[in-house]
Amino acid sequence: MARRVNVQRRDGVALVTLEGADEGPKGAGFDQPMRWALEAALTEAFETPGLQAIVLRAGDGGWPRALDPAEEYSAAKPTLGTLCTRLAQAEVPVVAVLSGTISGGVLALTQAAGLRLALASTRFHFPESALNLLPAAGGTVRLVRRVGGAVALEALLSGRVFRAEEAMPLGLCDAVASEGTIETAAQTEALRVAALGAEGPFSRRDGALSDPGGALDALAAARTRIPPRADLSAPTRIAQVAEAALLLPLPAALEFEAVAYADLVASETAAALRHLARAQTELQGLAGVPTEGIVPVSRVALWNPSAGRVIALLRRGLAVQIGTSDPARLPPLLTEIARAQEKAAAEGLLDPARREADWARLEPVSGPDAFGPTDLMIAAPTTPEERDTLRRFLPAGAVLALSGTAPGPDELGIDRSQRLAAIWAGTPGQTADLPRLAAVLRAGGMRVIHATAPALRLEAAYFMAADRTVLAGAAPQAVDAALTRWGFAEGPFARFERLGADLAGTRLLAAGRKPGPVLATLAVLGGMAQAAEPLAALRAEAGIAPRSFSEAEIVARILAELAALGIAALESRKAFRPGDIDLMAGAELGFPAHRGGPMFQADRIGPLALRKRLRALEAEGAPPTPALLDVLIRDGQSLAERFA
DSSP: OOOSEEEEEETTEEEEEEOOTTTSSTTBOSOHHHHHHHHHHHHHHHTOTTOOEEEEEEOTTSSOOBSSHHHHTOSSSSOHHHHHHHHHTOSSOEEEEEOSEEOTHHHHHHHHSSEEEEETTOEEEOOGGGGTOOOTTTHHHHHHHHHOHHHHHHHHHSOOEEEHHHHGGGTSOSEEEOTTTHHHHHHHHHHHHHHHTSOOSSOOTTGGGGSHHHHHHHHHHHHHTSOOOSSOOHHHHHHHHHHHHHHSOHHHHHHHHHHHHHHHHTSHHHHHHHHHHHHHHHTTSOTTSOOSSOOOOOEEEEESOOHHHHHHHHHTTOEEEEEOSSGGGHHHHHHHHHHHHHHHHHTTSSOHHHHHHHHHTEEEOSSGGGOOSOSEEEEOOSSHHHHHHHHHTOOTTOEEEEESSOOOTTOEEEEEETTEEEEEESSGGGGGGHHHHHHHHHHTTOEEEEBSSHHHHHHHHHHHHHHHHHHTTOOHHHHHHHHHHHTOSSOHHHHHHHHOHHHHHHHHHHTTOOOOHHHHHHHHHTSSTTOHHHHHHHHHHHTOOOOOOOHHHHHHHHHHHHHHHHHHHHHTTSBSOHHHHHHHHHHHHOOOGGGOOHHHHHHHHOHHHHHHHHHHHHTTTOOOOOTHHHHHHHHTOOHHHHTO
C-alpha cells in the first residue's frame, strides 16, 4: 500500500508530499489515517540532520479535501490542531505549496505555515459557515491574527470560491507562482529565510496584532454587516472567535475556537446541513440502477421544453428536435434560443463557429408525427390525448420519458421540482435506461435522483397529514402558522389555496390519494376565511370530539406522516436513499434546510417513538405504519446507518 505522505531530503530541505486529491480515497481529506501519516512524516522531517527548512506540498489533484470538513476536525488523535501546532512551532521555516482547492482542514495547515506559495490555478473555498461550522484547528484564529477579523470574515462567510490572486489580500496565500517555477521558488525561499533567521518578506503570522485597536474597530464594523440568520449561529460564533483571536494570547484563543467549534458541531443545524451536503454529493451517482455498459445519448427529442434546456443540450453536442403543443409557441421559442446564443457570442462565451454548429443540430418539428429518429424523447404533454399521440408516433427504438403524467410500460417517468428531477421506470425492464435519461437531464442543468414521483407523494402526505390534524381539532390557520414558524416555506392550506382546488385535487389523484374531508370542505368554501363553523359541523357529523394541539404537537404529527411516506418508499424501493427524499422535501415543500428533511428528522425522533406516533395516527385514518420501522428497532439501526 502506497504511503499517504512521503518525505524527501534535498540540500537541507525536507520535502513533505501529501497524497493528492486524485490519488487517495475520494473525499477522505485529512481523515485519521492521513493525520497519522502526516504526524509520522513530520517527525521524520524534523529528525533530518542539518535540517534548514520544510516544504509542504500535495500530489496529483492538489491538497486532499474532505467531503465533510467535520471529519477533518475530529477529536480522534492525532488531531489536526496538534499537527498545526507542530508546524507553527517549528524551529525552521515552513513553506506550503498550494495547489488544487484549499478548503476545510487545509486552511488550518496552511495558516500554520510561515509562507504560502500558490499556483495560479489554485482555488480557495470555505464551506464551514454554510454547514453551521467554523474553520477549526486554528484555521480561524490564525487567519484573523494574520489579516484581521474584518478581512477574515469576508473570506470565511462569503461562500465564494476565490482565485489565487483574490486570495492574497485575504491572507490565504502570500504569492502566486507558475507551475514550472513554484517548487524551485519554494525551496529557494525556504533556504533564504533560513539564512536570514526571520520569517521573511511576506505576511507576518500575527500582522493584525500590530494595531489591535484598529483591527477590533474594523471587526466591529464588519459584524454589523453580517445578515441576521435565525437558522445559522455560525456567523456570529465566527465573529466571536475573531474577536478572541485579537484579544487573547494564542493558546487561549485556540481554546476559545475549539469550544465554539464543539458547540456548533453538536448542534442539530450542523448535523442537518452536513446530512444534506452528503446527499448532494451522492447525486453524482444514481442509486438502484446498473452503472456498466451505458450507451450515451447523442440524439434527443423534446416536447414543450424550455429554451434554457435546449441551449444546454446543444452546448453538450447533442442533436435536438423540439416541438410544442401549441404550434404558435414554436417561433418565439426559437427566437429566444437564437437571442441567447447571440448574447453568449457577443460576450465571448460562445465561439461563432460553435454557435453555427449548435444551431445546425437544432431541428424544430410541427407535431408529434414529425419527429425523426432519436434515442430519447422527453415530453411534457398537456392532455391525455396529446400523451397518447406522442406514444403513437414515437420513433422506432426511442425511449419515451414523460413529465407530469405517469409512465406506461416500457416508459420512464420524470417528477420535477425546481432544479431537482426524480426519475423512475414504468416497468423493471426499463431501469437500464435511467442512467441515459439522467445524463441528459444533468446536461440540461438538473440534479437527478432515482425515485418514483416523490414530489407528488410528499405533497400528498403533507396535505393529508394536515387534513387529519384539522379534523382532529386544529384550525387550518394554526397548522400553517405552526409549520411556517418551524421553518417550512409554506403551510399546507396556504399551498392548497395557491394551487387551487382543481389542480391540488389532480395532483393528489396522481399521487394515489384523494382530498380528505377538510380539504374537500375548503374547496367548496373557497378558502380558510369562513371555515370555522363548517369544520365544526364536519367534526360533529363524524363524531369527533375536537382536541387542542400545541404548535409542537402539530409539527410532530406532520413530520411523522412525512417520515412514514419516505420510509414506505424506501421499503418498497420507490426510493433508494434517505438523502434523496430529504432533498426533494426541500425542493418541493420548502422543508427547512437547517432541519434536514423528514428522513433526518425520523432518525432524530428514533424508530420506536416514531412507530408509536404513527400507530396512534392510524386510528385517525393515516396509512399503515411501515414494517421497516420494526426492522430498524430490531437491528438497533437508524435510516442513515441502514442505507449508508
